[in-house]
Amino acid sequence: MSAEQILFILVGVVILGSALMVVTTRKLIHAALWLVVTLFGVAVLFTLLRANFLAVIQVVVYIGAIAILFIFAVMLTRREQMEKGRQTRPNWWIPALLGALILTGLVVLILNLPGAERTALALPEGLDPVRALGSALVSPKAYVLPFEVASVLMLAALVGAVYVATVDKK
Amino acid sequence: MSIPLSWYLILAATLFCIGLYGVLSRKNAIAILLGVELMLNAVNVNLVAFWRYLNPAEMAGQAFAVIVFAVAAAEVAVGLALIISVYRRQKTVVADEIDLMKW
Numbered sequence: 057m058s059a060e061q062i063l064f065i066l067v068g069v070v071i072l073g074s075a076l077m078v079v080t081t082r083k084l085i086h087a088a089l090w091l092v093v094t095l096f097g098v099a100v101l102f103t104l105l106r107a108n109f110l111a112v113i114q115v116v117v118y119i120g121a122i123a124i125l126f127i128f129a130v131m132l133t134r135r136e137q138m139e140k141g142r143q144t145r146p147n148w149w150i151p152a153l154l155g156a157l158i159l160t161g162l163v164v165l166i167l168n169l170p171g172a173e174r175t176a177l178a179l180p181e182g183l184d185p186v187r188a189l190g191s192a193l194v195s196p197k198a199y200v201l202p203f204e205v206a207s208v209l210m211l212a213a214l215v216g217a218v219y220v221a222t223v224d225k226k
Numbered sequence: 227m228s229i230p231l232s233w234y235l236i237l238a239a240t241l242f243c244i245g246l247y248g249v250l251s252r253k254n255a256i257a258i259l260l261g262v263e264l265m266l267n268a269v270n271v272n273l274v275a276f277w278r279y280l281n282p283a284e285m286a287g288q289a290f291a292v293i294v295f296a297v298a299a300a301e302v303a304v305g306l307a308l309i310i311s312v313y314r315r316q317k318t319v320v321a322d323e324i325d326l327m328k329w
Contacts, residue, residue, distance in 0.1 A: 061228075068237050071237065075241055079247055079257075079260075087257060091264070095263075098267050098271060102274055105234075105275060107277070110270075113292070117295055129256055133309065143252060144251045151250030154247075155243040155244070159239060166232050166236055166239065169232070172230065174230065175279075177279065179282050180283045189288050193289055198289070199289045206292075206293050209297065213299075213300030216307070218307075221307035
């Protein structure tokens with residue numbers, strides 16, 4: 057076993073363990089904090105895959121913005137329901153069974169996938185992934201249209217979120 | 227020896243299924259959104275792994291991962307705004323009790 061594989065297994069255990077805590081812990085604020093751990097583990101995976109820019113974005117956008125937004129939402133809606141009584145539906149075993157079934161199916165599919173055992177290709181000579189990603193996102197031959205659509209979506213979401221969350225004074 | 231592709235795919239599949247369980251089993255609307263985040267992250271791991279293992283010269287995988295980031299941020303912003311707005315009117319964040327539009 058190489059050092060890379062040992063690191064992957066450690067990170068994988070952290071990711072899956074903290075993800076299980078996110079969906080099972082009773083205190084919602086703890087669930088949000090466990091989500092931060094999961095997101096950080098995924099950032100480490102991105103680094104292992106040499107997607108350094110995405111690892112930075114994962115930390116800045118996911119942990120810095122989305123997770124903090126979750127923590128604020130938990131704090132703003134705290135009093136009523138939190139922490140007393142059960143946090144899952146009475147028939148929680150149906151989702152658990154469904155998840156286990158889908159997971160089994162996916163694992164069987166992945167193990168039979170042609171080329172599933174391939175190892176990473178060497179990055180092409182002289183390729184700077186950050187530069188390549190940047191020019192792919194704004195090049196008309198590549199992904200400028202999805203990129204612009206995403207920015208319109210962000211604007212719409214921003215305006216919508218402000219409109220929905222504003223207190224209407226009657 | 228480096229990591230085979232199937233390890234990433236199995237990890238992402240497991241993360242996705244954990245998120246799915248969270249979405250379907252939780253009562254609290256914010257906890258449901260937390261599950262959705264886990265599922266989106268699993269998708270991102272897959273996208274980046276395929277970029278690295280199949281065609282690192284094309285940036286398709288990373289570009290789509292960036293789009294998924296943007297969509298996730300938009301989804302969380304609107305979702306949490308809706309939950310806070312519902313909480314103000316109904317004093318609840320339990321998904322079952324939010325039945326304003328149910329006839």
